[in-house]
Amino acid sequence: MAHIDLKNELPGIRGLMAFSPETEKPLNDLAEILLHDDNNSLTRGEREMIGAYVSSQNDCFYCQNVHGALAQHYFQCDMQLIDAIKSNPLSAPISEKLKALLTIAGSVQKGGKYVTADQIENARKLGASDKEIHDTVLIAAAFCMFNRYVDGLGTWAPQDRQLYIDRAKMRAEDGYSKMDVTKEPTTTNLK
Numbered sequence: 001m002a003h004i005d006l007k008n009e010l011p012g013i014r015g016l017m018a019f020s021p022e023t024e025k026p027l028n029d030l031a032e033i034l035l036h037d038d039n040n041s042l043t044r045g046e047r048e049m050i051g052a053y054v055s056s057q058n059d060c061f062y063c064q065n066v067h068g069a070l071a072q073h074y075f076q077c078d079m080q081l082i083d084a085i086k087s088n089p090l091s092a093p094i095s096e097k098l099k100a101l102l103t104i105a106g107s108v109q110k111g112g113k114y115v116t117a118d119q120i121e122n123a124r125k126l127g128a129s130d131k132e133i134h135d136t137v138l139i140a141a142a143f144c145m146f147n148r149y150v151d152g153l154g155t156w157a158p159q160d161r162q163l164y165i166d167r168a169k170m171r172a173e174d175g176y177s178k179m180d181v182t183k184e185p186t187t188t189n190l191k
Contacts, residue, residue, distance in 0.1 A: 003154040012062035012155050013146060027146075031176035034139050035067075042132050044172070045074030046098055049085060050105045050139045051146075056086040057109045060147035062157035065164040066171070067143075073168035079161065097126040101136045108140035 006019040017024035035047045048071040055063035068082045075081070085092040089102040100123035107114035115137065123133055158164075 001154070001156065003152075006153075006155075011157050012066070012150050015155050016149060016153060025177075028176045030142060031146075034135065034142060035070075036175040036177075040131075040135060041129060042101075042135060043074065045071050046101070047135070047139060048074060049082070049098070050102065050136055051143045052082065053086055053089065053102050054105050054109045054140045054143040055147050057106060058144060058147040058151075060151050061159075062150050062155065063143065063147050065157070065161055069161075069164035069168040070171055072165065073172050079165065095126075097123065097128050100126045101128060101132065104133065104136050105140035108137055109144060112137075112141070 002015065004019075006015045008015050008018045010018050013027075017027065035051065036044060040047065048067045052064050052068035052071050055067060064086065068079070068086065071085075072079055072082045081092070085094060085102070089099050089106075092099070100119070104115055104119050104123060107116070107119060120133060123136075124130075128136075
């Protein structure tokens with residue numbers, strides 16, 4: 001049960017957005033630009049993976065599973081790979097560039113001043129553009145906010161990870177700015 005009466009039974013950030021529609025639109029618009037917009041040289045999967053990784057570092061169950069399932073959908077892999085990336089990106093079978101960007105994202109998660117010039121230079125050396133580095137930092141910072149919003153108000157999250165995987169295709173098609181919070185599972189309509 002959330003720390004405040006959300007007047008709905010929606011999980012995670014969806015319950016918060018239904019409670020506060022005036023902030024729903026700008027938050028979803030930000031997520032749309034950062035994660036779903038096609039005007040980005042990072043793939044949707046890479047961007048979702050950055051969000052899932054930061055959420056795992058913040059121990060936000062809801063966000064790491066929503067965005068991990070989306071990364072899994074885009075990468076067309078199994079969840080074991082997503083879990084391996086979240087657990088130790090440097091040993092995961094992903095590109096060296098994505099490893100470098102996840103290192104930067106992990107530093108942002110600890111605090112912006114943890115990002116080093118060496119990390120940035122390494123990412124550049126491995127092919128990351130300044131725009132990709134910028135977007136990595138912004139995605140990581142935004143997910144720290146989203147995670148703290150979700151967990152700071154004590155929202156609930158379905159514990160069955162398969163629910164997130166089953167919904168990933170719909171989320172990928174709908175994007176964020178057109179998301180209908182009423183399509184989310186509630187405490188009364190879970191399978």
